[in-house]
Each structure stands twice: as structure tokens, then as C-alpha cells.
Amino acid sequence: MSEPITATAPPAPPTRAPYRWRWAALFVILAGEVMDLLDATVTNIAAPSMRADLGGSEGTIQWMGAAYTLAMAVGLITGGRLGDIFGRKRMFLIGAAGFTAGSLLCAVAQTPEVLIGARVIQGLFGSVMLPQGLGMIKEMFPPAEMGKAFGMFGPVMGLSAVGGPILAGWLVEADFWGTGWRMIFLVNLPLGLAALAAGMRFLPESRSPHPLRLDMGGVALASLGGFLVIFPLVQGREHDWPLWAFAMLVASVVVFAVFGLFQSRRSRSGGDPLIVPSLFRKRAFTGGLLTGIVFFSGMAGFMLVFNLYTQMGLGYSALKAGLAMAPWSAGMIVGFGLAQPLQRFGRRLLQGGTLVMALGVAGVLLTLNITGTHPNPWQLAPALVVAGIGMGLLMSPFFDIVLAGVEEHETGSASGTLTAVQQLGSAFGYALLGTVFFDLLGGVPSAGSFDQAIKVTLWVVAGMLVVTFAVAFLLPRQARENAEAAH
Incomplete structure (x- = not known):
């Protein structure tokens, strides 16, 4: 989203x-x-x-x-x-x-x-x-x-x-x-x-x-770098991870490095870079990018894999699968509402949301271990509500904290970059967690392989939430502190 x-x-x-x-x-x-x-x-x-x-x-x-x-x-x-x-x-x-x-x-x-x-x-x-x-x-x-x-x-x-x-x-x-x-x-x-x-x-x-x-050169380099990451993650598994898949991933690092140099050169020459280089000298903004790409990767990947699991593994209809995911979305709305009077806690609110979301993911894992290979939507709902509440608590202060310390002339570039990273993280999550899930299913999926695939994927999501919690320490404690530091 x-x-x-x-x-x-x-x-x-x-x-x-x-x-x-x-x-x-x-x-x-x-x-x-x-x-x-x-x-x-x-x-x-x-x-x-x-x-x-x-x-x-x-x-x-x-x-x-x-x-x-x-x-x-x-x-x-x-x-x-x-x-x-x-x-x-x-x-x-x-x-x-x-x-x-x-x-x-x-x-x-x-x-x-x-x-x-x-x-x-x-x-x-x-x-x-x-x-x-x-x-x-x-x-x-x-x-x-x-x-x-x-x-x-x-x-x-x-x-x-x-x-x-x-x-x-x-x-x-x-x-x-x-x-x-x-x-x-x-x-x-x-x-x-x-x-x-x-x-x-x-x-x-x-x-x-x-x-x-417009910075069309920057757009071209950013597009190429993103493609060189996503394509091998999606297609590499189907071709048994050939050498070209790893070569593309290495090439993506080179392309993004060239992109950074190109942006700095364009800024020094008086042009309008796609991303203002001075943003990367702000610890809060750099930390926000890292936090965002890890979190949104895990969130988007989980949503894809969970819907595939309920339909392909549990045999839910499309409507039943949509209803099974509703507790997550409802929890997110509750989380946003709970977060409004707590904005003053800033980073602690964000990290608290990460822990609540991790608790919800752990709850889904526990539910699967208790119910076996055929859980019903009602059994999954409580843990999904908790995970959704955590996501709402996390997302509510995120953008304000990261952007509050940005200078006025950097606002457009910063907000566009942060939103783009959100989308790029989602694409990365679809590629990475989808690949993990399908790789674990094997050639002839069974109820047992679906059970194993969703559990391992949930552990990966939990790990990404731990990384999100740790990287969030790069962010200021609250948006006001960020704004004061910038000035």
C-alpha cells in the first residue's frame, strides 16, 4: 500500500x-x-x-x-x-x-x-x-x-x-x-x-x-538497480540459481553505487538530483530508509504468502481467504487509533509496535503448532489482530519521525524517496518471501510441505521484525528531537 x-x-x-x-x-x-x-x-x-x-x-x-x-x-x-x-x-x-x-x-x-x-x-x-x-x-x-x-x-x-x-x-x-x-x-x-x-x-x-x-538519468539508474535485485530473486529459483542470478545481484550493488555518484555530481553541478544527496548525511533519514525497506518487505511478503497458504494449502475459497485476512486489517485500524494519543513516545512507540507485531506473528506460529495442518479462520484471527495492531502502532509515527528533521528544500525529495522505498520494500518482500515459500513447497506440494513452508516463512518475517527493531535505534527518539537536530 x-x-x-x-x-x-x-x-x-x-x-x-x-x-x-x-x-x-x-x-x-x-x-x-x-x-x-x-x-x-x-x-x-x-x-x-x-x-x-x-x-x-x-x-x-x-x-x-x-x-x-x-x-x-x-x-x-x-x-x-x-x-x-x-x-x-x-x-x-x-x-x-x-x-x-x-x-x-x-x-x-x-x-x-x-x-x-x-x-x-x-x-x-x-x-x-x-x-x-x-x-x-x-x-x-x-x-x-x-x-x-x-x-x-x-x-x-x-x-x-x-x-x-x-x-x-x-x-x-x-x-x-x-x-x-x-x-x-x-x-x-x-x-x-x-x-x-x-x-x-x-x-x-x-x-x-x-x-x-527532471532527472531522467537518475530514474533510469534507479529503475535498473531495482530490476537487478527483484528479477533474480523471482526467477533464480525456477532456474536452480544459475550464475547469472548472482551476477545480477552483484551488478545491482554497482548500479546503486553509480546512482549515488551520479546524484552527487548532478547536485554539485547545480542540477536537480532525483534524491538530494544531503539527505544521506542525516542519520535519521538513512535509518528511516533502512527501517522502512526491512519492515515493508516483511509486511508485504507475509501478506502474499499467507494468502497463498490459505488458498493453496488450506483449500480456502478466494472469499474465505479474504475474510481470513480481515482481522489483520482490522487490527491495523485499531493500532492507528491507539497510536494517536501516544505520538509523543516517538521511536519507543514504533519499536513497541514492532514487538507487538512480532508477538502476533509468534501467535500465528503457535496457532499452527496447536491446530496442526488445518486451522480455521477463527483460530487464526486472534494472532492476526495482534499483528495488525502492532503494524498500526509502528506505521503511525514512522513518517513523521523520519521526515521531521528534513530541511524545507529537501522535503519533496525526502517524502518521495521514503514512499518509493516503501514500494520497493514491498516488491522485495514479494520476491524474497515468495521465493522462500515456493522453494520449501518442492515439486509436489503436500499438506505437510505447506505447513513447513508457512512456518519457516513466518520465522523469516519474525527475523525481519527483529532487524526492524534494531535498525530503528538509528531514528531519533521523537519527531521534535529530529527537527531540533536539523536546525
Whole structure:
């Protein structure tokens, strides 16, 4: 799930008259958020049905999620700049149109390759659409209403997190007009067209008076580096880990090093780098990137593997699998709510959330050991609620802590980079934990192999949470401390 509206930015000048249609425009922006939030999770539920219909290898299941999030990660870094340069309304509409077209291509795909390509289109256009909301909200709303406007995102994200998997499972199982899994993408068409029509009517014209220039060289290097990590992790297992898989992983390190040098050189020469190099001299920001990529990898990978386990291993229907995941999403909403009055604890709240989430993962492992190879959703629910609460507690202070110490001229680059790392971590999690899971299943999966695969994968997730807890010590104790250190 992407978080493009999490950055804290200076409010609009108080002398500016509030935009007349600001609340209608906000709902247009929220419609774009809903499309992204739904499509970031629905393939986890529908993946087994997609593969059964279209064919393809086990890697196809991983690519359905990884292709979307990797494309989103690359595009988000520069998506906000496109709005600053060409106009936020224009880029939102282009992004919404492209995302809707990509959804249609997903729905009509007849091969796994076409479906994966269409997912890339969705991710790229989504990364153009989503970042525009922040700039428009800052200009539309007066300071007194800014909190209410941003407050709308929490319930929308929560409802999407709970409803997305259930909706996907229901649509797949209902099989309206024989569409099967294709309906999970077709539902984007009326939502996307409505967002386009309302956006042309209600969104304000908005752009930055001093936009940064595009860094296409940086985009190319970042894209290549991400691909060189994800591709061998997904495809290497299917080819028995050939030499080229390890060569690509080594090459990714070289490419990212070249990317860093390129960004420094561009900054020194007076250009506009994709990522402002001074950010990496801030311990809090660097620690935030490490914390984020480890945590979001574990979270996304767990969600994929758990849905595969319930459907392929336990024989749940798509709807039952979606309902089985609902306690996790509900717990996340509770966690966000519990975290609001506890923000002053900063890093301790984040680390406490990590421990609660680890406790939930341990609870899932304990449940599997007690119930054997055929647990039912009610038996899994308590541990999933605890894990979800921990995730909500962890995520609530994360962005504020990491971004609070960023200088004003670094805010756009920092928020875009942090959000992109969230998506890149998700892609990495799909690749890594999906590979661990499928590797343990073996050629002819049995109930015992599924049981072993999910347990080992959960241990890996627990290990990633331990790393998250440790790396979080690089973060300041609270957002205020971070901001004071920066100045």
C-alpha cells in the first residue's frame, strides 16, 4: 500500500481564499487513493485463480504484485515533479486515465506476460496520479481545515485495507457474467471514469512557481538497480540459481553505487538530483530508509504468502481467504487509533509496535503448532489482530519521525524517496518471501510441505521484525528531537 500523502509540509498562506470546490476535489483525490489501495492488495487474493486461468510459473504469482510495486516505486520519486512542472491537475488526470486503461488491459489479458505488463502500466500511471494530491490539498485548504482534510485519509485507507481483500474474494467467487478474477480490475473502470469526470470539473489548476527539473538519468539508474535485485530473486529459483542470478545481484550493488555518484555530481553541478544527496548525511533519514525497506518487505511478503497458504494449502475459497485476512486489517485500524494519543513516545512507540507485531506473528506460529495442518479462520484471527495492531502502532509515527528533521528544500525529495522505498520494500518482500515459500513447497506440494513452508516463512518475517527493531535505534527518539537536530 502506498502512502503518498504522509509528508508534513508548510500550510498554504493564510491570506489565500479557500478553494470553492475543495471538498469535492478532496473526494476526487481520495478516489485515486482507493484505486491504488485496492489494486495493491487484490492480486494477493486472486493470484491462484489468475494462474489457474492463464497458466505461468510460480514466479508469475510473485510478479503480479512485484511488477506493480516496483513500477510504483520508480515513478513516485519523480511523479511529484511532473505535477510541479506541467500542472498537478493535468498530471492527476493523465495518471487516472492511464491507471484506468491499465486496469482494462489487466482485465482482458490472455497471457501472464500481458497481465504483468499491464500491472507495470498501472504502477507507473499510479505513481503519476497519487503524488499530486498533497500539493493540491496544500493550496485548496486553509490551515484551519488542513487537519480535517488529511484526517480523511485514515478512514479511507482503513476501509480499503479491510474491504479490499474481501471485495476481491467476493468478486472472484461470484464470477459475474463469467468474468471470474477479471472483475477485480473491471471495477476500476467506473471509479476511474468518475474520477476523471469529477477531476476535470472540480480539481484546481495548480503547479509549483519554482519546479525542479527532471532527472531522467537518475530514474533510469534507479529503475535498473531495482530490476537487478527483484528479477533474480523471482526467477533464480525456477532456474536452480544459475550464475547469472548472482551476477545480477552483484551488478545491482554497482548500479546503486553509480546512482549515488551520479546524484552527487548532478547536485554539485547545480542540477536537480532525483534524491538530494544531503539527505544521506542525516542519520535519521538513512535509518528511516533502512527501517522502512526491512519492515515493508516483511509486511508485504507475509501478506502474499499467507494468502497463498490459505488458498493453496488450506483449500480456502478466494472469499474465505479474504475474510481470513480481515482481522489483520482490522487490527491495523485499531493500532492507528491507539497510536494517536501516544505520538509523543516517538521511536519507543514504533519499536513497541514492532514487538507487538512480532508477538502476533509468534501467535500465528503457535496457532499452527496447536491446530496442526488445518486451522480455521477463527483460530487464526486472534494472532492476526495482534499483528495488525502492532503494524498500526509502528506505521503511525514512522513518517513523521523520519521526515521531521528534513530541511524545507529537501522535503519533496525526502517524502518521495521514503514512499518509493516503501514500494520497493514491498516488491522485495514479494520476491524474497515468495521465493522462500515456493522453494520449501518442492515439486509436489503436500499438506505437510505447506505447513513447513508457512512456518519457516513466518520465522523469516519474525527475523525481519527483529532487524526492524534494531535498525530503528538509528531514528531519533521523537519527531521534535529530529527537527531540533536539523536546525
